[in-house]
Amino acid sequence: MSNAAARRQYEENIREILNRPGEMRERSRTLVVPEKLGEALAEVPAGAEMSLDVRLESVHEGILVSAEVQTIMAAECGRCLKNFTTPFQVEFQELFAYTPTEADEYEVHGDHVDLEPPLRDAVVLALPFQPVCRPDCPGLDPESGELREAEAVVVPNEIIDPRWAALAGFEAEEDRDSGGTPESTRN
Numbered sequence: 001m002s003n004a005a006a007r008r009q010y011e012e013n014i015r016e017i018l019n020r021p022g023e024m025r026e027r028s029r030t031l032v033v034p035e036k037l038g039e040a041l042a043e044v045p046a047g048a049e050m051s052l053d054v055r056l057e058s059v060h061e062g063i064l065v066s067a068e069v070q071t072i073m074a075a076e077c078g079r080c081l082k083n084f085t086t087p088f089q090v091e092f093q094e095l096f097a098y099t100p101t102e103a104d105e106y107e108v109h110g111d112h113v114d115l116e117p118p119l120r121d122a123v124v125l126a127l128p129f130q131p132v133c134r135p136d137c138p139g140l141d142p143e144s145g146e147l148r149e150a151e152a153v154v155v156p157n158e159i160i161d162p163r164w165a166a167l168a169g170f171e172a173e174e175d176r177d178s179g180g181t182p183e184s185t186r187n
């Protein structure tokens with residue numbers, strides 16, 4: 001597939017609703033990402049499957065596009081440097097104008113709108129700036145360079161806030177109570 005053909009995968013034909021304010025179309029499809037989205041530690045890689053739910057609304061000024069994008073992102077963990085992939089989704093809404101009045105507005109091209117520029121912008125904005133493989137990734141030991149033991153980041157008992165300690169005791173008591181209930185109902 002040529003580059004131009006690959007990029008046309010993001011185009012939506014709007015012939016049926018062109019200049020017909022009030023008309024609306026909803027479409028869902030799956031495509032293969034033709035070229036990666038994102039330039040930093042996290043990206044949506046080329047070849048990733050992407051599902052696209054698009055609503056196209058004809059308004060006086062042009063076509064209002066609302067889109068939901070579901071795909072995967074590939075990233076390098078900022079703490080342990082491991083490569084990982086994880087589901088990723090983003091939404092955007094943009095007006096494609098018949099006659100754009102400002103330089104940054106999107107334009108209706110003939111009988112289609114090209115979702116690639118706003119989709120790329122939305123994805124790049126939503127990709128994490130400092131990706132982590134999991135929220136509690138302990139990261140690398142600064143001395144050995146090895147992955148730290150997860151235990152190393154567990155908060156030691158002695159610095160637990162007294163208010164939390166009280167709550168922990170309360171929960172333990174509750175457990176005991178609920179454990180006893182089936183006994184009494186059985187009798």
Ligand SMILES: [Zn+2]
Nearest residue numbers: 077080133137
């Ligand atoms: Zn990690």
